[in-house]
Amino acid sequence: MINDNQSNLRSDCENCFGLCCVALPYSKSTDFAYDKDGGSPCENLQIDYRCKIHQDLRSKGFRGCTIYECFGAGQKVSQNTYKGMNWRDNPELAEEMFDVFPIMQQLHEMLCYLNEALSLEDTKPIHKEIKKLVEETEPLTNLNPVSILSIDIHSHRSEVNGLLLKTSELVRANVEQYNNQSKKIKRRSDLVGANLRGANLRGLNLRGSLLIAADLREANLQFADFIGADMRDADLRGANLIGSIFLTQAQVNSAIGDINTKLPSSLDIPEHWLS
Known part of the structure; x- marks a missing residue:
């Protein structure tokens, strides 16, 4: 059952x-x-x-x-x-x-x-x-x-x-990826410290990616696949993750964010984001 x-x-x-x-x-x-x-x-x-x-x-x-x-x-x-x-x-x-x-x-x-x-x-x-x-x-x-x-x-x-x-x-099939920056990192898994602020990353496959300390402020990450992604200290302030899939609370807890970060409804804003 x-x-x-x-x-x-x-x-x-x-x-x-x-x-x-x-x-x-x-x-x-x-x-x-x-x-x-x-x-x-x-x-x-x-x-x-x-x-x-x-x-x-x-x-x-x-x-x-x-x-x-x-x-x-x-x-x-x-x-x-x-x-x-x-x-x-x-x-x-x-x-x-x-x-x-x-x-x-x-x-x-x-x-x-x-x-x-x-x-x-x-x-x-x-x-x-x-x-x-x-x-x-x-x-x-x-x-x-x-x-x-x-x-x-x-x-x-x-x-x-x-x-x-x-x-x-x-x-991700029907999600347009028209941002040049998105196309550049499409096949990259090592994004440690990457500067992706404001990037359009809708529908990107981030499965297993190393996003440690990546700057994702104000980035559009809707419908992205986050399964297994390492998000320690990734800066998600102001980023939009609505519709993203396989994103866990533990991954969110490991990242940096604020009240302007848009998360899927199933996830909570970590307390340390508000302090």
């Missing part, structure tokens, strides 16, 4: 055992204040699985935490897969739980994109294919831990990606 409740595909930290704060590794950088190995709890994780610096993550050097999205995998693994059994009280489950979590994250991410594709008018010709894949993917998220670990996630992602590519083509 297709789940239309996208809220299940957004993180709900109150019902998670801090899995991203333990299972995932990170290195000291502009996004994290220190090195952490996978399977080791972050020093800011409290006994109640809440973060003690949640309100000050950016100022304390943990910006990376504010731009991570598990797509609801954390609460799914915590409350469904392991039925409320946490890794602290059940250390024998910890390693397995930490291995299950990133697989669940990928499944939920795929469902998020597929549900978005299904909601688009332009994808009506492939709605049947999308529904079928949603109906194949959702049961995978309800398997037991051993079965989840045996999923050929790469093969499944490849199948999903095929439909997401079709979705992108259908959405």
Whole structure:
């Protein structure tokens, strides 16, 4: 059965055992204040699985935490897969739980994109294919831990990606790209620091692009495909992203914007944009 409740595909930290704060590794950088190995709890994780610096993550050097999205995998693994059994009280489950979590994250991410594709008018010709894949993917998220670990996630992602590519083509098919600047970057993936202020980038395929610190102020990014794009510190002030596809809250959180940035209705303006 297709789940239309996208809220299940957004993180709900109150019902998670801090899995991203333990299972995932990170290195000291502009996004994290220190090195952490996978399977080791972050020093800011409290006994109640809440973060003690949640309100000050950016100022304390943990910006990376504010731009991570598990797509609801954390609460799914915590409350469904392991039925409320946490890794602290059940250390024998910890390693397995930490291995299950990133697989669940990928499944939920795929469902998020597929549900978005299904909601688009332009994808009506492939709605049947999308529904079928949603109906194949959702049961995978309800398997037991051993079965989840045996999923050929790469093969499944490849199948999903095929439909997401079709979705992108259908959405962007009738969008005119008449700006010379748009034509120049059509096939470029490395746009780090690019000066694209005010550019007409309607319907551009930005799949997997490196937009780190790119100047996109007042740019027209309507109907652009943002799947997998790295938008850290991309300047979106005054940019128009209405109608863009596969843009996530995490990507928006990683960028710079303001109240004049136009986002799809499904996304929220990050608090740090208003400060």
